[in-house]
Amino acid sequence: AEEVLNSNPGSKLIFISGYMETEYLRSAIRLSVIDFIEKPIDVEQVRKALGRAVGEIARERRTREADESSREFRQQKLFELLIRRESDVKTVEKLAGEVEFSLKGEYVFLAVFFPRRGDGLSGTREEVLDRILDMAPETARGAQTRAIGVWQGEFCLEMILSFQDRNRYQLGPFYQRILDRWPDCKVALGIETGDYRYIYNSCKTARAAMNRAFYQPERRLF
Numbered sequence: 001a002e003e004v005l006n007s008n009p010g011s012k013l014i015f016i017s018g019y020m021e022t023e024y025l026r027s028a029i030r031l032s033v034i035d036f037i038e039k040p041i042d043v044e045q046v047r048k049a050l051g052r053a054v055g056e057i058a059r060e061r062r063t064r065e066a067d068e069s070s071r072e073f074r075q076q077k078l079f080e081l082l083i084r085r086e087s088d089v090k091t092v093e094k095l096a097g098e099v100e101f102s103l104k105g106e107y108v109f110l111a112v113f114f115p116r117r118g119d120g121l122s123g124t125r126e127e128v129l130d131r132i133l134d135m136a137p138e139t140a141r142g143a144q145t146r147a148i149g150v151w152q153g154e155f156c157l158e159m160i161l162s163f164q165d166r167n168r169y170q171l172g173p174f175y176q177r178i179l180d181r182w183p184d185c186k187v188a189l190g191i192e193t194g195d196y197r198y199i200y201n202s203c204k205t206a207r208a209a210m211n212r213a214f215y216q217p218e219r220r221l222f
Contacts, residue, residue, distance in 0.1 A: 018038070092196070107195075111206050152219045188222040190204070209222035
């Protein structure tokens with residue numbers, strides 16, 4: 001049971017056993033099992049235990065989805081504030097703290113244009129964003145590199161990347177990994193800035209670069 005919970009943390013356990021020793025019951029309590037059913041089996045008792053297990057899983061799923069939805073909303077709101085020329089500082093700081101986005105670092109606005117939603121682009125915005133960040137070097141991830149992003153239309157993912165100055169040299173290979181992973185995509189970068197209040201300028205230059213991409217089909221990095 002411990003191995004099941006370690007490999008599948010969302011699992012719910014129901015013990016059905018002929019052994020009712022105290023140690024077994026203590027283990028069941030420690031593992032937070034749904035029920036401990038003694039043999040011979042009462043089918044109705046099993047049915048009720050399964051119902052409680054399904055109900056608990058459904059409740060946890062609703063809670064998780066609500067949390068994720070709320071987090072995504074806060075990330076999108078922060079994104080919108082950061083690309084404005086002027087935004088309320090207190091609101092920006094509050095949202096940044098809630099979504100764990102550092103306001104003390106270096107920043108670059110990154111736009112990735114996909115000509116079509118093909119292989120590898122399934123899933124939510126967060127899942128695609130996480131997939132892209134997974135290609136970053138290990139030392140440039142975690143607490144050192146953060147990104148928030150939104151889909152602009154169906155085919156363009158825009159991101160604000162926060163990184164430490166010492167990891168700047170790793171950004172070039174990171175961009176190349178994106179280009180290698182999706183051979184048809186185009187990547188546009190804005191100017192880097194050391195102040196989150198000027199991210200709007202990075203956004204403006206990246207979008208201008210992406211506009212040029214349509215007139216230079218042979219190029220992929222702008």
